[in-house]
Amino acid sequence: MKKIGVLTSGGDAPGMNAAIRAVVRSGCEKGLEVYGIERGYEGLMNDKMRIMDIRSVSDVINRGGTFLYSARSPKFRSEEGMQQAIEVCKRRGIEGLVVIGGDGSFRGARDLSLRGIPCIGIPGTIDNDIACCDYTIGYDTCLNTIMQMVDRIRDTTASHDRCSVVEVMGRRAGYLALNAGIACGATSILIPEVPYDFQRDVIERIRRTQRTGKMHFIIIVAEGIGGVDELATRIQLETGIESRSIVLGHVQRGGSPSVKDRVMASRMGYYAVELLCQGIGNRVVASQKSEIVDYDIFEALNMKKSIDIDLYRIAHEISI
Numbered sequence: 001m002k003k004i005g006v007l008t009s010g011g012d013a014p015g016m017n018a019a020i021r022a023v024v025r026s027g028c029e030k031g032l033e034v035y036g037i038e039r040g041y042e043g044l045m046n047d048k049m050r051i052m053d054i055r056s057v058s059d060v061i062n063r064g065g066t067f068l069y070s071a072r073s074p075k076f077r078s079e080e081g082m083q084q085a086i087e088v089c090k091r092r093g094i095e096g097l098v099v100i101g102g103d104g105s106f107r108g109a110r111d112l113s114l115r116g117i118p119c120i121g122i123p124g125t126i127d128n129d130i131a132c133c134d135y136t137i138g139y140d141t142c143l144n145t146i147m148q149m150v151d152r153i154r155d156t157t158a159s160h161d162r163c164s165v166v167e168v169m170g171r172r173a174g175y176l177a178l179n180a181g182i183a184c185g186a187t188s189i190l191i192p193e194v195p196y197d198f199q200r201d202v203i204e205r206i207r208r209t210q211r212t213g214k215m216h217f218i219i220i221v222a223e224g225i226g227g228v229d230e231l232a233t234r235i236q237l238e239t240g241i242e243s244r245s246i247v248l249g250h251v252q253r254g255g256s257p258s259v260k261d262r263v264m265a266s267r268m269g270y271y272a273v274e275l276l277c278q279g280i281g282n283r284v285v286a287s288q289k290s291e292i293v294d295y296d297i298f299e300a301l302n303m304k305k306s307i308d309i310d311l312y313r314i315a316h317e318i319s320i
């Protein structure tokens with residue numbers, strides 16, 4: 001292996017820059033030529049890339065987002081788009097790729113690997129929704145951001161004896177909502193994985209907590225459940241407690257990565273280059289109980305991950 005490329009794809013996540021940096025630096029140290037490809041598979045198809053050196057990744061470890069930019073590329077999913085990307089790799093002499101992204105990006109990496117360009121996936125997504133990993137790059141920073149935002153909301157909520165219904169990211173996965181809910185002492189947490197009953201899981205919990213003397217309430221709702229405006233209106237109607245809805249939105253994606261995200265991204269980036277140097281492709285680098293391991297991409301995409309129901313129960317038991 002003489003030349004490799006690195007790209008970030010799909011939704012951005014804090015810590016992606018640290019992963020790119022690790023790929024570039026460990027690649028350069030191993031004598032490889034490393035191409036930084038812009039805007040994910042879109043840039044690969046359109047040959048938008050530059051050679052990176054050790055200093056080209058200075059001052060990025062502390063920055064959120066991805067300095068290589070990210071994109072969603074529908075064309076890449078077609079055979080024509082895929083062939084265009086392969087031609088660019090062949091013309092440039094790129095023999096391996098590191099793809100930092102989520103499940104969708106790994107599907108692209110699998111398809112490229114099948115067509116002769118070995119790819120290694122690195123899990124970069126704030127949602128922590130990749131089945132083979134117990135942690136993904138960006139998740140820790142995002143959780144901390146949510147916690148800080150909700151702490152601020154709590155100050156004003158408590159000052160006015162209100163109820164705040166806060167929507168956090170997570171369309172299909174409730175990891176952010178569940179863990180942020182615990183960290184912020186939410187009275188109720190609504191996540192896509194667990195069906196809820198409005199009276200039992202929201203109203204009765206608020207009333208029970210109210211009877212113990214607490215006068216303000218935080219309800220954390222995953223994006224996949226949505227409807228926070230309506231929830232707040234219904235809570236106010238049923239309980240008489242002034243209720244407000246807040247959608248945290250994209251503030252959750254940004255910001256300087258946490259120590260954990262920087263360290264894990266650095267370890268994963270290094271590990272990905274090691275695999276490519278051994279001529280190994282079609283793998284996803286994963287974190288399992290803080291160890292770095294790797295899985296076949298097919299296997300990884302077919303794995304299932306479930307929410308920790310015990311944690312969900314604990315959250316509701318202690319948030320009264």
Ligand code: ADP
Pocket residue numbers: 009010011041071072073074075076077101102103104105106107108109111125
């Ligand atoms: P994420 O990687 O965060 O899950 P997406 O699902 O948007 O984000 O995927 C990112 C990109 O990966 C897409 O724009 C597309 O170019 C590529 N991709 C997604 N799904 C597939 C697929 N089934 N086959 C090939 N490429 C895919």
